[in-house]
Amino acid sequence: MGMAQRKVIYTPFPQAVPNIPVIDAANCPKIQKDKCGACASVSDPRCIDFKQQDTVITEDIGAIIVATGYQLMPNERFGEYGYGKIKDVISGLQFERLASASGPTGGEIRRPSDGKTPKNVVFIQCVGSRDEKKGVSYCSKICCMYTAKHTMLYKHKVHDGQSYVFYMDIRAGGKRYEEFVRRAIEHDGAMYLRGRVSRVYERDGKVIVQGADTLSGNQVEIEADMVVLATAIVSREGADTMAQKLGIGYDKYKFYNEYHPKLKPVETVTAGIFLAGTCVGPMDIPESVSMGSAAASKVLALFSNDQMAREPITANVNRTTCNGCWDCLVACPYSAIEEDAVKNRQGIVLKMLAKVNEGVCQGCGVCVAACRSKSIDLRGYTDEQVYAALAAF
């Protein structure tokens, strides 16, 4: 996050899985200039291979769980909050690192500009969330809770500090969530101000936050030492191309679609592909964990059967009228059409006809519409059935 220096060989974070060091290839002198290599000399040399390259691994798999997660909306989009221009305006994730015992300051809250302990910290919620004009229309869901947590962490580390939170609504829906926010306000003295911030600027080493308190109807100006932005959750870059590769649906924010929002929340329309976590939409840790567990058990249920149940909707060739033009073979996206030989008693091939491999056919019906001699029909959606439906109007 650009808050401290790290070595070229490092463990990403203490709880990383797998918990092994990685090399930053772009900055490693051994890889770039063939100099140094000190790390290999102090560890078992077999552990470090500087020549390792990215490889494409091909595996046959039975199911896929998509858990690609989220990213934050770029803070720079909100110029009025000064992110990127004012050093002491940081994001929630950066605050998380400041408060972390394994973070750049060893868990002491120090502001980035001069390393001093900030005595007044302003938290701004809904940066990009619920803001159709500049951000996204949805609520990012987790910010109310982590901001409350941040105010508590701050108070526990800086006893004489004061935190201020600008919010639109406090959305603490969840077991013991409301009580948690009340604790931040009543026990740890976080000052919650209902209203939006209009401007953040620097004056005499302070970060001045101007905003409205809509409950008292007053304009407020706070001389803060540090500002923390609760930035909106957005889908990961490339989420749409990933969805197209997998054949699963996504919405206008590029979050993936469940098969059914209520009854099939971890399945997708494509058999064998399941979803977990924030690739579906903003959600907090408990929700992501339960979704991951649900997806894993769905996969285990799928694998525990000796036989796989399939949709009975498949294409079906009328062998008396098929003339082997192979329009269907060209049209089929699954290569489910095979060439089947018709032989006489002497075993001589008389003609080749189309045959549907029912294990491969997904029942889209593209071949049916492509067939010029009307020799293929789709079970469940035959021409006759469609015409009967039309006649009923």
Added chain:
Amino acid sequence: MSSHTQHEQTGGFEPKIVAFVCNWCTYAGADLAGTSRMEYKPNVRIIKLPCTGRIDPLFIIKAFEKGADGVLVSGCHPGDCHYTTGNYHARRRWIAFKNLMDFVGIDSQRLHFSWVSASEAIKWVDLVNNITDEVKKLGPFVEYKSLGDRQ
């Protein structure tokens, strides 16, 4: 046919619109409109197919013959087809047959093609409302209906 004329005289003509939709995107989008309790014009009759690629152009002609005043074809957005490429087949077929439909006497204003994804309930509602209004202005489409009656 006579009932159509009567309706027109009283100004109460309600068009029949047949929508051929795919199971995975537009049908799911229409379903979402329902579960989200959105309201839209009741003139649309949905025929669900697995994919827009399943649509035989003959279905559209048959729909007009059976009394449809407008036809809507809607499926997944390009690139998002559940069956990978079915909607591309539909699009190509649409381009090839649209002029032919015009040639056989079907006013192209009565034919609509759209992409509605499973999350676009609002788009579906707007689409149905707009097409209903448009077809209402055109009045009843009786030419093909009379062909059907003759059979």
